[in-house]
Amino acid sequence: MSIDYLDGNALAGPLGEIFAVEVTTAVGTCAGCGAAGPVASLHVYGPEPGLVARCPSCEEVVLRLVRTPDAVWLDMRGAISLRIPMPEPRT
Amino acid sequence: MRRLPWRAAKLTGIRQETATARTLVFTIPGWPGHLAGQHVDVRLTAPDGYSTERSYSVAAPERGDRVELTVELVEDGEVSPYLLEVLEVGDEVEIRGPVGGWFVWRPERATPVLLVGGGSGVVPLMAMIRARRAAGSSAPFRLIYSVREPDQRFYLDELADPQPGLDITYIFTRKTPDGWDRAPGRITAADLDGVSPGTDSYVCGPTGFVEAAADHLIALGHAPDRIRTERFGPTGG
Structure with a gap:
């Protein structure tokens, strides 16, 4: 792969447009190799025609995000799961 | 917590850092605050509706509705020449943020x-x-x-x-x-x-x-x- 990439920090704004939680600190697990790490550490290519986030270990596509004038397409087939940190419930 | 809105940001100050970089001080009413290390997205919209955006790191810690960005001129760039050479004090752009929760430092952490x-x-x-x-x-x-x-x-x-x-x-x-x-x-x-x-x-x-x-x-x-x-x-x- 080319070295001309950004990292998952670049997803924070576009994902902030659709999610109410901060997703770049979530831990994703790659469907390609099973590596787990924060979304912020993914290798991100783009922004045109869309953002493509690849696993830093195996370079498989984990997540794709495309913004059209009236919609956002989010393809997460390369992620087995996303673990999103949540505040503990108040007792 | 709500999804991130674009907010009007008025340029209120400029500091020259180097021959090709300036710190731009914006005032953003309703700014929710930020952590050191977070960034913002800046959006410019032309009169014909064409818009484009770039991410910039915030250069200073939270201080009310004040947000400082240091922008380096990128030759042939689309956004930085406008921010550095066209935008004047009193002008507005749109800013969304803060974004990014990973590359941040929190003052309560005492680790080197x-x-x-x-x-x-x-x-x-x-x-x-x-x-x-x-x-x-x-x-x-x-x-x-x-x-x-x-x-x-x-x-x-x-x-x-x-x-x-x-x-x-x-x-x-x-x-x-x-x-x-x-x-x-x-x-x-x-x-x-x-x-x-x-x-x-x-x-x-x-x-x-x-x-x-x-x-x-x-x-x-x-x-x-x-x-x-x-x-x-x-x-x-």
């Missing part, structure tokens, strides 16, 4: 910190240094700041003013000041040696710089999960 910045990658690191001072933190900080030439350093006067517990090393890759010990050249493992592996590291700069610095740190025994990175791509501007 290593900051490694390449070029304008120093901007979010400067926000951390300023946040440390503003909070009266005594966490030991070490900044390693790589630039091509001496006159490309941002925040030179402020960094020359000693702060207890903040150690600064400059690396020059093309030209050094007269009498400088280190020959000009890219960052090496030797530049990062002597930092305890128990340190929290923040590395920010162009992708190649970040890869090199992070690889050196890992080779020196730093745990990958203690190294936080933020890369600037070639598509900025």
Whole structure:
């Protein structure tokens, strides 16, 4: 792969447009190799025609995000799961 | 928590940092605050409706509705020439943020910190240094700041003013000041040696710089999960 990439920090704004939680600190697990790490550490290519986030270990596509004038397409087939940190419930 | 809206941001101040970089001070009514290291998206919209956006790191810690960005001119860029050469005090752009919760430093954390910045990658690191001072933190900080030439350093006067517990090393890759010990050249493992592996590291700069610095740190025994990175791509501007 080319070295001309950004990292998952670049997803924070576009994902902030659709999610109410901060997703770049979530831990994703790659469907390609099973590596787990924060979304912020993914290798991100783009922004045109869309953002493509690849696993830093195996370079498989984990997540794709495309913004059209009236919609956002989010393809997460390369992620087995996303673990999103949540505040503990108040007792 | 709500999804991130675009907010009107009025330019209220300009500081020249180098021949090609300026700090832009915006006032953003309703700004929710931010952490040192976070960034914002800036959107410009032309009269015909065409719009484009870029991400910039915030250069200073939270202070009411004030947000400071340091922007380096990218030749042939689309956004930075407008921000630096067209936008005047009193003009407005749209800003969305703060975004990013990973590359952040929180003042309550007392662990020693290593900051490694390449070029304008120093901007979010400067926000951390300023946040440390503003909070009266005594966490030991070490900044390693790589630039091509001496006159490309941002925040030179402020960094020359000693702060207890903040150690600064400059690396020059093309030209050094007269009498400088280190020959000009890219960052090496030797530049990062002597930092305890128990340190929290923040590395920010162009992708190649970040890869090199992070690889050196890992080779020196730093745990990958203690190294936080933020890369600037070639598509900025």
